[in-house]
Amino acid sequence: MSQIRPLIPLLVTAGILIGGNGLQGTFISLRALDEGFSTSLIGVVGAGYNIGFAIGCIYVTRILRAIGHIRTFSAMAAIASAAAISMVLIIDPWFWFLMRLVAGICFASLFATVESWLNASVTNANRGRTLSVYRLVDLGSVTAAQYAIPGIGIGGFELFAIISMALTLSLVPISFADRSSPVTPEAIRFDVKTLWNISPLATIGCIVVGLTNAAFRSLGPIYAQEIGLSVTAIATFMSAGIIGGVVLQYPLGYYSDRIDRRLIILLATFGSLLAGLFLAFGAGSDEWLNFAGIFAFGAFAMPLFSLCSAQANDHAAEGQHALVSAGMLFFWSLGAIIGPLFASFLLEIFAPQVLFIYTAAILGAFMLYTLLRMTARKPVPTEERSMRFRNLLRTSSFFNKLAGGHARKEP
Structure with a gap:
C-alpha cells in the first residue's frame, strides 16, 4: 500500500x-x-x-x-x-x-x-x-x-x-x-501504411469496435428509452453493458495467448453478434431480458479492442509498439465517428431494435473478413510473440505503456 x-x-x-x-x-x-x-x-x-x-x-x-x-x-x-x-x-x-x-x-x-x-x-x-x-x-x-x-x-x-x-x-x-x-x-509519427502492413485484421477490427461499441455507448440510452425502460432501468442497462465487458476479458485474453489469436477474435465477434441478434429479435421490451442481452453483448464485444491490439503487437517489429498503441486507438476513433452517425439515421427511420441489427451486420462482415485473413496469413507462433494480451482501456495510447507496453518475450 x-x-x-x-x-x-x-x-x-x-x-x-x-x-x-x-x-x-x-x-x-x-x-x-x-x-x-x-x-x-x-x-x-x-x-x-x-x-x-x-x-x-x-x-x-x-x-x-x-x-x-x-x-x-x-x-x-x-x-x-x-x-x-x-x-x-x-x-x-x-x-x-x-x-x-x-x-x-x-x-x-x-x-x-x-x-x-x-x-x-x-x-x-x-x-x-x-x-x-x-x-x-x-x-x-x-x-x-x-x-x-x-x-x-x-x-x-x-x-x-x-x-x-x-x-x-x-x-x-x-x-x-x-x-x-x-x-x-x-x-509518435502516425504512419497509416505501416500500421496496415503490420496487421490489416487488427486495423479493421479496431474500426469495427468503434463502429459498433461507440454506437451502443452513444445511442444505447435512446434504444432503452424507446423500448419503454425507466430512467433507472436505462442507467442499469448501460451499466450492465459496461460490467459485462469485464467478465470475459481475462478468459479470452488467456486463451488468445496460447492459440491462434484470430480464433478468439472470431469467437468474441460471434458472441457479440448473437447477443446483438437476441436484443434485436428476442428481448423485446422486457427489462430483464434486455439487461441479460446487453451484459452478454458487453462481455463479448468490449474485449475485441484489446484482442485486436494484441494481434497487431504480435506482428509489430522492435520499436513499433508505441506506433501500434497510438494507431489502434486512432482507428477506433475513426469507427467511433461513423458508427453513431450511421446508426442514428437508421434509428430515425426504423424501430429501436435496428441499433443491434446494425451492430450484428457489422460484426457478421468482420467475421467473414477474419476468416479471409486466416487463409491469407499464418498465425505468429506463441513462442515468437513479443507481447501477451493486456486488458486495454480506450482512454489514451499511454495506457498500453502503463500496462507494461515494452516488448518482452514469453517466458
Whole structure:
C-alpha cells in the first residue's frame, strides 16, 4: 500500500474524469432527446465527441512536449468544464456538437496526461497493483456515475453543473500530487501504411469496435428509452453493458495467448453478434431480458479492442509498439465517428431494435473478413510473440505503456 499511496491523487483524478465522462455520454443523449433533438442529430452530437477524441489523440503528445503535464491538464480541464456548463446555456444541436467536439479533444488530452504521469511514476514492483486499482476505478466510477441520472433527473441544469464541478474538482487531487513533472513523452509519427502492413485484421477490427461499441455507448440510452425502460432501468442497462465487458476479458485474453489469436477474435465477434441478434429479435421490451442481452453483448464485444491490439503487437517489429498503441486507438476513433452517425439515421427511420441489427451486420462482415485473413496469413507462433494480451482501456495510447507496453518475450 505504501507504494501506491503517492499515486492516489492521480488515481482519484482519473476516477473523477472517467466517471464524469461516462455520465456525460449517457446524459447528453437522454437530454438531447428530451429537448426534442431528432435521433440523427443526437448521432451527430455523439460523433462530435469522437471527432474531437481523434484530434486529441494526434496532437496531445505535441501539447505535452510544448507545455508539460501540469499546464496541459489545467488548461484542458478548464476548457472541458466550460464546454459542459455552456451546453445548458445554449440548447442547439450544432452548438452541442461543437461543445462535444471540444470535450473530445480535452478528454483525450486529460486521459493521456494522467496515464503518461502514472506511467512515469509506477515501477515493476507496483505496476500490477496500480493497474488493478486503475481498472477498479474505471469500472466503479463509470457504473456509479450512471445512477446520478435517475437520482437527479435529466431536466434542469443540475447535471450539467455537476459535470462541470467534477471536471473543475479533478484539478484538486492532481495539484496535491508530486510537484515534479514527469519527462515529456516522445512524439509518435502516425504512419497509416505501416500500421496496415503490420496487421490489416487488427486495423479493421479496431474500426469495427468503434463502429459498433461507440454506437451502443452513444445511442444505447435512446434504444432503452424507446423500448419503454425507466430512467433507472436505462442507467442499469448501460451499466450492465459496461460490467459485462469485464467478465470475459481475462478468459479470452488467456486463451488468445496460447492459440491462434484470430480464433478468439472470431469467437468474441460471434458472441457479440448473437447477443446483438437476441436484443434485436428476442428481448423485446422486457427489462430483464434486455439487461441479460446487453451484459452478454458487453462481455463479448468490449474485449475485441484489446484482442485486436494484441494481434497487431504480435506482428509489430522492435520499436513499433508505441506506433501500434497510438494507431489502434486512432482507428477506433475513426469507427467511433461513423458508427453513431450511421446508426442514428437508421434509428430515425426504423424501430429501436435496428441499433443491434446494425451492430450484428457489422460484426457478421468482420467475421467473414477474419476468416479471409486466416487463409491469407499464418498465425505468429506463441513462442515468437513479443507481447501477451493486456486488458486495454480506450482512454489514451499511454495506457498500453502503463500496462507494461515494452516488448518482452514469453517466458
